[in-house]
Amino acid sequence: MPTFDLIVIGAGPGGYVCAIRAAQLGLKVACVEGRDTLGGTCLNVGCIPSKALLHATHSLHEAHQNFAKMGLDAGHVAVNWDRMQAYKAEVIGQNTKGIEFLFKKNKVTWLKGWASIPAPGKVQVGDEVHEARAIVIATGSEPSSLPGVPVDEKVIVTSTGALALPAIPKSMVVIGAGVIGLEMGSVYARLGAQVTVVEYLDAITPGMDAEIAKAFQKILQKQGLKFVLGAAVQGAEATGSGATVRYTLRKDGSAHEIAADVVLVATGRRPYTAGLGLEALGVEMLPRGQIRTDDHFRTSLPGLYAIGDAIVGPMLAHKAEDEGVAVAEIIAGKHGHVNYGVIPGVVYTTPEVASVGATEEQLKEQGRAYKVGKFSFMGNGRAKAVFQGDGMVKMLADKATDRILGCHIIGPGAGDLIHEVCVAMEFGASAEDLARTCHAHPTYSEAVREAALACGDGAIHA
Ligand SMILES: Cc1cc2nc3c(=O)[nH]c(=O)nc-3n(C[C@H](O)[C@H](O)[C@H](O)COP(=O)(O)OP(=O)(O)OC[C@H]3O[C@@H](n4cnc5c(N)ncnc54)[C@H](O)[C@@H]3O)c2cc1C
Numbered sequence: 001m002p003t004f005d006l007i008v009i010g011a012g013p014g015g016y017v018c019a020i021r022a023a024q025l026g027l028k029v030a031c032v033e034g035r036d037t038l039g040g041t042c043l044n045v046g047c048i049p050s051k052a053l054l055h056a057t058h059s060l061h062e063a064h065q066n067f068a069k070m071g072l073d074a075g076h077v078a079v080n081w082d083r084m085q086a087y088k089a090e091v092i093g094q095n096t097k098g099i100e101f102l103f104k105k106n107k108v109t110w111l112k113g114w115a116s117i118p119a120p121g122k123v124q125v126g127d128e129v130h131e132a133r134a135i136v137i138a139t140g141s142e143p144s145s146l147p148g149v150p151v152d153e154k155v156i157v158t159s160t161g162a163l164a165l166p167a168i169p170k171s172m173v174v175i176g177a178g179v180i181g182l183e184m185g186s187v188y189a190r191l192g193a194q195v196t197v198v199e200y201l202d203a204i205t206p207g208m209d210a211e212i213a214k215a216f217q218k219i220l221q222k223q224g225l226k227f228v229l230g231a232a233v234q235g236a237e238a239t240g241s242g243a244t245v246r247y248t249l250r251k252d253g254s255a256h257e258i259a260a261d262v263v264l265v266a267t268g269r270r271p272y273t274a275g276l277g278l279e280a281l282g283v284e285m286l287p288r289g290q291i292r293t294d295d296h297f298r299t300s301l302p303g304l305y306a307i308g309d310a311i312v313g314p315m316l317a318h319k320a321e322d323e324g325v326a327v328a329e330i331i332a333g334k335h336g337h338v339n340y341g342v343i344p345g346v347v348y349t350t351p352e353v354a355s356v357g358a359t360e361e362q363l364k365e366q367g368r369a370y371k372v373g374k375f376s377f378m379g380n381g382r383a384k385a386v387f388q389g390d391g392m393v394k395m396l397a398d399k400a401t402d403r404i405l406g407c408h409i410i411g412p413g414a415g416d417l418i419h420e421v422c423v424a425m426e427f428g429a430s431a432e433d434l435a436r437t438c439h440a441h442p443t444y445s446e447a448v449r450e451a452a453l454a455c456g457d458g459a460i461h462a
Contacts, residue, residue, distance in 0.1 A: 004030045007123045007132040009115045012040020014308030014320030015138030016099050021328035023106040032125050034114035038099035041140050042317040045160045048095050050183055052088040054348050057190035066387050116277045134303050134331045141269040141309035148235030149265055155243045156263045169193050169261035173245050175233050177204035179347050181266030186349045189224050196226040209359040209408040216353055219390050236263050271310045297327040319343050342425045346415035351391045354418035357406030369399035373454030375447050377411040379461035382442040388412040393451035402430035413444045431455035
């Protein structure tokens, strides 16, 4: 059987990036994937299809809400759901084919099938057993549900089912106000569904800077989403025409029910490691199902590494990709490293929400002296021109040194704007460094500069 320097199991953003980088560094590499297409959750049922639907429905929203204001008479813009689904499939196809092309270009062997590890240094795919000096597990994650909420992917669905509903529902209950729930909830709200989000905590998007989360909730409410916060879901049942969700309010224990055509369970994801044979190998796992790794991505078994959603850390494609590059470099004898302090997070709703570094709550908890610079998009000419003055940039900097500690943006293009702050943080920049950098006018990025200015002598347009 062929022998490889490295076999990567799983071709999601962690695995395929790891395989490509390792091949570029001169290793003989194979990547095993059980799905029919490459790209993992991200390209097939995650980031990419959800962004396609967000783009299509955002365009619909623009047509309905803003075209007439700009003197554009498009008549009645109607939705062809089958065509929208076909567009989504085309976007997925272009992206997954793109990874196939990159594998060929970089001479990465694609082993098709589900892998197991029968012994250290060996990977079985079907009847074939391959040998490798190093193995990287990048098997990702799968949606998790709640007790008493049986997913059938028809009326009680996970994000996978929600991306491919046969018809647009008239009503939807989303369980969980995290990123995936709010993105998919926005898609269906824009398509005309009455969307109610039921969340256990008293705020949406747990972990987000509280001021930004509050502003975000208000904006989503204006867009028609309803929220039931502080609600513990007790169960859900499919009925003839849809499903019913039962919950109790945490503040008074009162019991309630809500019915909808479709219920989306968006309560998180769990690591997927089934079928690999890790238990028989004695590989150490963490209580929440992740593979335990050290800071060089080594598992407890020599020669076996793990990255991405299968290990601890934020379940994000770019976190998995960065770990893929780092572990490839380590296996090739270099010094791979991921700076977990500067991993941005983005919600791709309209407006987008993006953050990096510490939240104000975290700085308070750490007892760190900090200053806050805020700037509203109402003061940004470009944002106002596109009806997106709602939102702000909030920058947090060390009180004594002015070093940037975090930044939280809700507004147009936030998911792209955040990266100038990421670069600044990687270079240990101060808010003044950013404030003194010339920013083109008129751009949304001027709002980031103004927030940096607000950490010092003050913003100009506030
Ligand atoms: C609806 C949705 C939207 C999302 N949006 C975003 C977003 O906008 N931005 C973002 O950063 N993240 C987003 N995510 C999260 C992102 O998709 C994941 O964090 C990312 O895909 C994790 O990458 P990974 O390589 O670790 O695993 P995955 O992408 O899950 O890939 C793992 C691959 O391994 C394969 N595999 C598993 N076991 C085996 C085996 N034994 N043999 C062979 N193959 C195997 C699986 O088939 C899969 O293809 C989203 C997720 C969802 C569900």
